[in-house]
Amino acid sequence: MKSTTCKGQKGQFLEEYLSQSAAIHGADEIKKQYGHDLAPYQCRACGYWHLNPVQTRRQCFLCTDSSLFQKDIYATRDEAINTADRIRKEKKIQLFPYKCPHGSGWHLSKKG
Ligand SMILES: [Zn+2]
Ligand SMILES: [Zn+2]
Structure with a gap:
């Protein structure tokens, strides 16, 4: 209606x-x-x-990280890599892009 x-x-x-x-x-x-x-x-x-x-940061409802936060979604591998580069410089953490197993896009993981 x-x-x-x-x-x-x-x-x-x-x-x-x-x-x-x-x-x-x-x-x-x-x-x-x-x-x-x-x-x-x-x-x-x-x-x-x-x-x-829903206009907040895109997050995957099906994937969580080790602290059970919902994972951010990146539309492309390049976007995920760029974000990983930034995090590596800012926080000295190495993250690796991987494709969401549920087809939401790309996520970052501490494991390669
Ligand atoms: Zn109304
Ligand atoms: Zn996911």
Whole structure:
């Protein structure tokens, strides 16, 4: 159902959901169809639920490092290598790029 009161960043009317579970289900459907990551939030203006694009650092939900932090995703091997170079200079840690086994892109690992 489209909201008649709430608009998104591009001026389009937002999809509205009556409950959190409906919003989560809606986000799942969009993820399957378009591959977009969306996060449900309850709207203060209308009291229904909308979906927000996830715009934080891209992290892999399926891979964690040794401290159980979710791993950052790099779109390309070059991007991962550039980041590894920076970390090596800043923190004196050697990291190695490897391809995410779940197809999310590239991660960095302490093990080569
Ligand atoms: Zn709203
Ligand atoms: Zn991963």
